[in-house]
Amino acid sequence: MAWGVLRLVLQLLPAALGDAGGEVDEEVRGAMSTFCPHLDEIPDMFTTFWQRLHSAVLQLEREFALDAQAPGYEIRALCVQLAFLRSIVKGQAGLPFPQAVNSCPTLMAIYFEWASGLAERAHQPRRARALMQLGAPLQLMALSRAMMRPGESKQVKDTQSTVSTQYAEKLQKLKGTAPPSVPWLRSKPGSRISRVAVRSLCDANYQGGNLENGTFNVTEKNHRSYAEKWGYDYEMLFRSPLSDQEPQFGKLQVAIDLLGSDDPPDYFFWLDCDALVTNRSISLEDLLETYQLHAAHFVVAEEVSGINSGIFLVKGGAERHGLRFLRAAMTSDWRFVWDQTMLLDQMARDSDLYADDMCYQWRTTGASHDFDWAPHFGVVPQQALNLYGQGSALQWGASAWQRGDFILHLAGCPLVELPCLQAFEEIAQWVEESH
Incomplete structure (x- = not known):
């Protein structure tokens, strides 16, 4: 009926x-x-x-x-x-x-x-x-x-x-x-990725933005030190390629430009300006090995309320599957929480969340099945890639960073506010002293 x-x-x-x-x-x-x-x-x-x-x-x-x-x-x-x-x-x-x-x-x-x-x-x-x-x-x-x-x-x-x-x-x-957290594994000998590009964008020029008039020496030093340890290429950008839009929209364009170049890297790794690598002993090769992500074209951490695109990994190379996904996401009209909802919308479409295929199968065969993210997505727990500070984690019901974890992302704690900046700098200093 x-x-x-x-x-x-x-x-x-x-x-x-x-x-x-x-x-x-x-x-x-x-x-x-x-x-x-x-x-x-x-x-x-x-x-x-x-x-x-x-x-x-x-x-x-x-x-x-x-x-x-x-x-x-x-x-x-x-x-x-x-x-x-x-x-x-x-x-x-x-x-x-x-x-x-x-x-x-x-x-x-x-x-x-x-x-x-x-x-x-x-x-x-x-x-x-x-x-x-x-x-x-x-x-x-x-x-x-x-x-x-x-x-x-x-x-x-x-x-x-x-x-x-x-x-x-x-x-x-x-x-x-939710995807489970597992103990870190070390990547196998000979599994090093030939070329990894690590990028971040700290745009203090956008009027009214949450980084307006900020300085980012701490962020750049932290990111660069991690990239140099593992032989990854690193660059911090200080102006979004989409100058007429909020800087948060620029990260996908940065990735698209690099992955779409004549000589793209094997992997593109994004770190937001308010993210710190807090355990440099963990390589991206370790991430791929631990969570079996070698076939994934786009890797992002899931939290209770969805994904957080403050940190993500895209497979590059000649096949350009990750590039095609990002280009599709850029056309999404889900611009409600910047790039994050655009990516989640495209992931949902690629993964049959609205059940076109599942419901057709049910109507024709009587069989049905639960949802899974498409195989080319690597959806990992926060512990793998994107842990929050204690305050944000408590407020959002998410997972909180502890010493020894891979990456801290101070989402929800703007660096232009003094308490957030002080916490960020103290943790960055601890990283330098402990590594």
Whole structure:
């Protein structure tokens, strides 16, 4: 039954923007006032879109309830909800996806949460977690807007805070599907990578940026010392190649330019400006050996709420698979948390997160399977590549750095703030004294 409703909904939604008539269900009206409290400040087409969209979602939910006792209900409901979600993400529901998200990020995140719940009931916990992770930046956007908007009411702030807390708690409950940390292995003799390019970008020129007017001698010394120990090429850049955008967008372009050159390196390793290599005895060859990443084209650390692209590794060389992935990510319209959400969006598309293939297989053969990141992605635990300071780790429910770990990333602690800078410099000094 739900498949027929879905087809009807998808046919009607694109045309709905031109028709604001009709009665609005009280439940829909309540959702609009609770989760999209400022639609009245933007053109009427956005209110119409969300009213129609949420009415469709509730109709699907009612169909699911009627079908709940039927054989295969769980996987059927999941496939229907994912097809609906996919239509929104692809801009086939009446608005381009960025416009839909920007007009009501809370409801969009809730849709990912609903799909995640259906994945859990269909015994697909890894898909449930990845769906929540993809929606997490949207929830973060909604919370930030509620807290930072001048004159925002206490009711709106409290509502958004509650929704965000519940979202974070659900993500924490799904931690059991995270990649495990394992003891470090030393790479085998003769496994040295011929050419590794290590790059970082510390752009203090961008007005209003979180590195404005900063100096980065400590960062450069730390990165260069690590690269020199292992014979890697290193360069710190002080101006983004995308001068008209925030520096955070520039890192992918830096990687693309180098990997797309006539003589690309075998691997490209990125270190954010607020990252320190704190155990120089661990080589990138050790990373590949320990986590069996030799076939991976893109390596990044996963945390509770998704990935963090402050540190990543891309396979280069003549095949250029990693380059093609980065170029695809650069076209993503998921620019909500800079490059990070662009990369996560492309990873999701490459890995069948929305279950096009899985649901087709289920409809044709009756077989289904849980989600996994595509084989060309190396998704590793934070301990492998990207650990946070104690404060950020506690706030985000993530893993905290300890002495002896490979890399510390002071995400969430801007170096332009004195306490953060002092902590950064003290740890960098400890690294110099202990190595």
